[in-house]
Each structure stands twice: as C-alpha cells, then as structure tokens.
Amino acid sequence: xxxxxxxxxxxxxxxxxxLILNGLRIKMGCFNIAINSKIPAISKHIPHFYGAYxxxxxxxxxxxxxxxxxxxxxxxxxxxxxDFSFDxxxxxxxxxxxxxxxxxxWGINWCVANNAHHFLIIxxxxxxKNGQGLILPGTPGSxxxxxxxxxxxxxxxxxxxxxxxxxxxDGMVYPAPRPVSLKNQSIQIIKDFAPDAIFGxxxxxTLKGDIAHMVVPQTAxxxxxxxxxPAFLVYPHYQANSEQQLTVQPKSRALMTLxxxxxxxxxxxxxxxxxxxxxxxxxxxxxxxxxxxDSALTGINSLV
Amino acid sequence: xxxxxxxxxxxxxxxxxxxPTGNMYLLPSTYADILVVxxxxxxxxxxxxxxxxxxxxxxxxxxxxxxxxxAEYRKINLVT
Numbered sequence: 001x002x003x004x005x006x007x008x009x010x011x012x013x014x015x016x017x018x019l020i021l022n023g024l025r026i027k028m029g030c031f032n033i034a035i036n037s038k039i040p041a042i043s044k045h046i047p048h049f050y051g052a053y054x055x056x057x058x059x060x061x062x063x064x065x066x067x068x069x070x071x072x073x074x075x076x077x078x079x080x081x082x083d084f085s086f087d088x089x090x091x092x093x094x095x096x097x098x099x100x101x102x103x104x105x106w107g108i109n110w111c112v113a114n115n116a117h118h119f120l121i122i123x124x125x126x127x128x129k130n131g132q133g134l135i136l137p138g139t140p141g142s143x144x145x146x147x148x149x150x151x152x153x154x155x156x157x158x159x160x161x162x163x164x165x166x167x168x169x170d171g172m173v174y175p176a177p178r179p180v181s182l183k184n185q186s187i188q189i190i191k192d193f194a195p196d197a198i199f200g201x202x203x204x205x206t207l208k209g210d211i212a213h214m215v216v217p218q219t220a221x222x223x224x225x226x227x228x229x230p231a232f233l234v235y236p237h238y239q240a241n242s243e244q245q246l247t248v249q250p251k252s253r254a255l256m257t258l259x260x261x262x263x264x265x266x267x268x269x270x271x272x273x274x275x276x277x278x279x280x281x282x283x284x285x286x287x288x289x290x291x292x293x294d295s296a297l298t299g300i301n302s303l304v
Numbered sequence: 305x306x307x308x309x310x311x312x313x314x315x316x317x318x319x320x321x322x323x324p325t326g327n328m329y330l331l332p333s334t335y336a337d338i339l340v341v342x343x344x345x346x347x348x349x350x351x352x353x354x355x356x357x358x359x360x361x362x363x364x365x366x367x368x369x370x371x372x373x374x375a376e377y378r379k380i381n382l383v384t
Contacts, residue, residue: 250314250315250317251314252312252314252317252318252319252330253317253330255312255319255328256319256328256330259328266326269323269326270310270321270323273310273312273321273328274310277312277319
C-alpha cells in the first residue's frame, strides 16, 4: 500500500494543477472530497487549512465532488462572483468572488448535511476529552463555535464545529474535522484567548457577517479515524450579564430539542427517531447558560 | 403496538413521533397512555374508566374530557 501523501507535501503548482484537471481529492474524516477550481483564493485556502490532511490519488473514490467557478460574462470585470456546484447542481446563489473560501466550506457542509444519511446529522459542535464526546447543538448566537474553538485550544479534540455525525449502526460519533468558522466578535475573542491558534484572512461582509476560519489542530487530523462515544449533550446559551447555570435537562425535553437540531431525522424516519432516543439515553443532558467565555469553560470542564 | 407512532417514555413525560407527518409531541405520560388506548382499542367505556382513575373526575366530567381530547388529537392527526 502506498504511503499516504499529505496536502502539505504537494507544491503550490501541483495543487493548482490538480484543482484544475481532475479535482484535488482530500480525505476529510469519513468523507473523500474532490475539489475543482481555478480560483486563486481556493488554491491558497487549501494548503493553509488542509496541509495536514491526506491527499488522495486521482483514482480514489470520492463521496462528494464540488466545483467553484468564477461567474463569466461582464461580471468577471464588474463585481466578480463565484458559483458553487455539487455534481452539477447549484444549491446557492452566487457570492462575491472574495468569499470563495467561505463558500467552499459552507458548500461542503451543505453536501454532507444533505447526503450523508447513513448518519444522524446534528447541527452541533462535537469535541472529545478522555474518550468522552461532548455534543454542543446550537442555534446561531448560542456561542457554539466560539466555545468549540476555545475548548479545542484547551486540549479537547475537535471532531467538527458544525455537524455531529452519529452512526445509525453503533451510535458512535465519527470525526470530520474541518476549519472552525468564527464570526464577528468571536474572531477577536478567540485570537486573544489562543494567540497561537492559526487563522486565515478575515472574509468581510458575508451573509453571516465577518468570517475567519481557524486551522484544525494537528491532533484532530491525525486521530480522524477514531470515533467517539457521546457522553454529554449540552445546549449552550450565551447570555450577557447572566449567571452561569449548568442544569440537568430531562431526557424527554432533550429529545424534543434534539429534533430541532437534527438535519435529517425526518429523512430517516423511524430509524432517525430511534437513533436520537439511543443518543439521549446514553448521554447526560444539560442546559447551559453562560455570560462569558471563562465561565463557559469552567462549566464545561467541570463535566470531565 | 401503534403502527403510525414511535413512543419513548421517560418517567412522567413521553415523546411521540408521528411517522406520517414527521411531527414530534411531548405529552405527560398519562396522556400518552390514553392515546395508545384510543388508537389500539378505542372502547368508550374503558377509556372513561381510565380517565376517571387518572384524573379523579366524575362520569360527566370524564365524558367531556374525553370528547375534548379526541377533538384535540384529531386536529393534529394523532387519532382518526
């Protein structure tokens, strides 16, 4: 068997060549993803964020094949835009060309959420410490990604900042770590909290505000084939000037809330419901209100 | 067992997943027990008996209660 090749071992020219010719094939956790693009910002984004990831050869099977193209016509010169497509289908309206890297990350999330139905997919960050998986489902503004980024910089292993992939077969959560997406004030909060964390450029004025991605720590990439047993399901709520409160949530309520965060449980039907029940049954469920990052970390670290 | 439902009970509360609509409902377990009987063996007399025992109601109150319960469950397709 060939020794695996990392993206960081490819020259910039080779990355550009693969992106243009056959698609650059990258192993991202349990998914093999092929990326096609001539856009310079993409060929810069990939080695920066995916340098430690395994590069697959051109014959490898891919689960997801995406394409990012600059929109043609007069737009090329006036307000240039980028189009994202998945197997030829365009799920989004074009975005400004400067947002191509963000569109790549959002697009891959969309592809996983809409196609990986061998998992129960929960809109949640998932991290692990001492073999215990912590699932943090979150609505926008709950502080899920900020908390996830801080925990990862304190030694928790990142499985994903966006989707918990719960196997329908064994109930384990499978890793698919990708750059952590931070928004607006959260960017500076994490830069101050973890000065050694590596970020990309800030992408301004996206639909979600200003965005910056944080590079996944090496340990998360190297242990990408090790799934985690979920131990905690914590619903975070950032609330300025509140008291920190970590309260046990009844399992019935936790299940109802989980249904709101599961992308595909209705696609899966009974299998999805059974999978959610099994998950809720095997974890400790909490509601967690916190006023700032320090108290959030104290509360979460008290669990393990 | 109910073919259109999945039920998961934890002590005093039960979560019901209605397969045809994909909706989930959270009910007190006593109400969920009555729902099961309403679907499995909807015999008015036995339902009244169960309601009287669970909610300490007299015959008239139990009758009214059951009619209201049927009306509410019909609205959300939990009974036909």
